Amino acid sequence: MTSAHPLAGKQLPRHVGIIMDGNGRWANAQGLPREVGHERGADSVRTVVRAARKLGIDALTLFAFSSQNWDRPPHEVYHLMALLRRYLIEERAEILDNDIRLVTVGETHRLPSSVREPMMELIEMSAQNTSMVLCLALSYGGREMITDAVRKICRAVTAGSLEVDAIDTDVVSSYIESSRILPPLDLLIRTSGEHRISNFFLWEAAYAELFFTETLWPDFAREHLLEALEDYSRRERRFGLTSAQAKSDDADVDADADADAAAEAAGEAGEVA
Secondary structure, three states, X not given: OOOOOOOOOOOOOOEEEEEOOOHHHHHHHHOOOHHHHHHHHHHHHHHHHHHHHHHOOOEEEEEEEEHHHHHOOHHHHHHHHHHHHHHHHHOHHHHHHOOEEEEEEOOHHHOOHHHHHXXXXXXXXXXXXXXXXXXXXXEEOHHHHHHHHHHHHHHHHHHOOOOHHHOOHHHHHHOOHHHHOOOOOOEEEEOOOOOOOOOOOOOXXXXXXXXXXXXXXXXXXXXXXHHHHXXXXXOOOOOOOXXXXXXXXXXXXXXXXXXXXXXXXXXXXXXXX
């Protein structure tokens, strides 16, 4: 007999982003090289991707390598790239068999060809999958992405295809890379006890719920993800409205959904008749 969904009936986020932090500190605490911490962190990636898929999360973004990480010691960068290549190759079957679509955000042109090639292959192979989107933020920086969007907007204005007075938050969002491939960010998780977002999804996190845990990333398991989702389910998301307004909007959405479902059912009944 299949066990009940642990969060059945509760509000779940469509899009979860995770800042995976603490690999180095985990290794140091064990008296091990930092590289071992990164390897254990890769195991947590596998665990969390699988759990998110089974829980019905629509999109999961993992902050895997930042723009600033290029400044780390060369041997550590080399090891991280090797781990990324191995993940893309070894997890190919898991991603494809579970109907997961792989996408990326960031300056991926900076990645070595040994990583870009298996990455692009898997992106292409999984392009038609629909059960979950797995987004890897690689060579990614929130400020860098906003700067790139501003640059593109300036070019559009110069070319005459965009009026300055037409620029609003929706227009800016349309030039942000993530908005073209991902739903709005609902929940941002950071591991390792740090309480900052470290240049990750600065635009996207405007109304995201934030969850910080002391757990180091190599120790982050399914139960920790469930804890974050359980906490999220208790949040009241107001988006600048009062509590009464937010509840009224939720009721309107529920009523519209019920009406749509009733209309669809009536249509199906008519077809049967």
